[in-house]
Amino acid sequence: MLLGCIGDDFTGSSDLGNTLVKAGMRTVQYCGVPQSPADPAVEAGVVALKSRSVPAAEAVALSLRALDWLRAQGCRQFLFKYCSTFDSTPAGNIGPVADALAKALGAAPVIFCPAFPAAGRTVFQGHLFVADRLLNESGMEAHPLTPMSDPDLRRCLAAQSGNGVGHLPAAQVWAGPQAARDRMMAEAHAGRPFVIADAIRDEDLMTLGRAAADLPLITGGSGIALGLPDNFRRQGLLAGNAESWRPQPGRSAVLSGSCSRATRGQVARHLANAQPALEVLADRVMTGEMTEDMAVGWALSQDGLPLIYSSADPAAVSAAQARFGRDPLAHRLEEFFAETARRLVAGGVTRLITAGGETSGAVVEGLSLGRLEIGPEIAAGVPAIRSGNDLVLALKSGNFGDEDFFARADALLAGRERTA
Structure with missing residues (x-):
């Protein structure tokens, strides 16, 4: 294994796997830290953790376990992958x-760059933009678990990290790999080894990749892996033999727990197309009026593409959190989606589409998935994924995908839409 990657959630890890596969690396995503050695043919290993919203000490322990396993596979370079909207809290978990x-790696300097231009995430003058809006005006300020109120990544990271935080401006990136590297080294020598790097184009990410060729540790969104x-x-060192994708016949279902603007638009399109949909109301789940059995029974009785969703607007989410408590509500909804996924697959569903990082993580853990084969791209940052011989998935971050994502994902997973 050449490149060892640690992802802080499952959707982001598949996003990273998608980037590496498209760039020609034989890539496997592992759900949690594996208990056995990797296949020697794997060139990039992505260990997906559910560590984004757990206590910082737990996230650190999980990540160091993943690092130990990846080092044992012989990796020459390591990448810590977090969300392209840098969603974290002042107490962690990105900084810790x-x-x-x-x-652990004796790494300095270390690039920090969540930019992903294909999905509208760019970094300029150390500030993170989502399309033409600063991060704190993009909807992320209303995230139910990690609200982002400051678009200045230097301030965000400095609040979390014990290391000094520097900046690699766009002008130095545009001057080429050597200029970018010189600036990073100067920042490290000045006591600022954690360097926020500007990037507004894929070409900038390629430059950063060249500049970081011999750095032991790189951090960022999936875009930082482009180069x-x-x-x-x-x-x-690359063999250049990618595995071929196989579509999956059978039944399908969608599970959506994301409250992002993009996912709410996808739910609205699904409803507008008169596709079957069942709304999961927090009050009904918390009081036991709605159960996993009810949701699964409904889904398995539907034709078309059934959607089970709890993608409420931020005001409704805040009201439910006030009634039941943020953590108990989040835990119960994740438990609901995990058990629903288990029962859907047991009932014959072979194509499963999920929306939301926490929801996707709950589903992956609920299904006890291990080694995942990364397939073709469905939308920017979202690949098709195969688990074993009879289950394929699309694990979508809440903010990704166009309004017709659910239908398009199912078509590609089923082989009704041609892959690139």
Whole structure:
């Protein structure tokens, strides 16, 4: 294994796997830290953790376990992947995990760049934009678990990390890999080894990849991986034999727990197309009026593409959190979706589409998935995924995908839509 990656959730990890597969690396996503060695043919291993919203100490411990396993596979470089909207809290988890990984690897400087231009995430003058809006005006300020009120990544990271935070401006990135590297080294020598890097185009991410060719640790969104495979390719280390994708016949279902603007638009399109949909109301779940058996029974009785969703608007989510408590409500909804996924698959569903990082993580854990094969891209940042011989999935971050994502994902998973 050449590149060892640690993802802080399952949707982001599949997003990263998608980037690496498209760039020509044989990539496997592992759900949790594996208990056995990897296949020697794997060139990039992505260990997906459910560590984004857990206590920082737990996130650090999980990430160091993943690092130990990846080092044992012989990895030459490591990547810590977090969300392209940098969603975290002032107490973690991005800073504490990066601190621990950098210390373990003796890494300095370390790039921090969540930019993903294909999905509208760019970094300029150290500030994170979502399309033409600053992060704190993009809807992320209303995130139920990690509200983002400050678009200045330097301030965000400095509040979380024990390391000094520097900046690699766009002008140095545009001047080429050597200029970018020189600026990073200067920041490290000045006591600012954690370097927020500007990037507004894919070309900028390729430049950053070249500049970081010999750095032990890189951090960012999936976009920061764009330029890494070519570093290994130039050394003649890539085999260049990608696995072929196989579509999956059978029944399908959608589980959506994301409250993002994008996912709410996808739910609205699904309803407008008169597709079957069952809304999961927090009050009914918490009081036991709605159960997993009810949801599964409904879904298995439907034709078309059944959607089970709890994608309420932020005001409704806040009201439910006030009634039941944020953590108890989140735990019960994740438990609901995990058990629903288990019963759907047991009932014959072979194509499962999920929306939302926490929901997707709950589903992956509920199904006890292990090694995942990364397939073709459905939408920017969202690949098709195969688990074993009879189950395929699309694990979508809440903010990703166009309004017709659910229908398009099912068509590609089923082989009704041609892959690129």
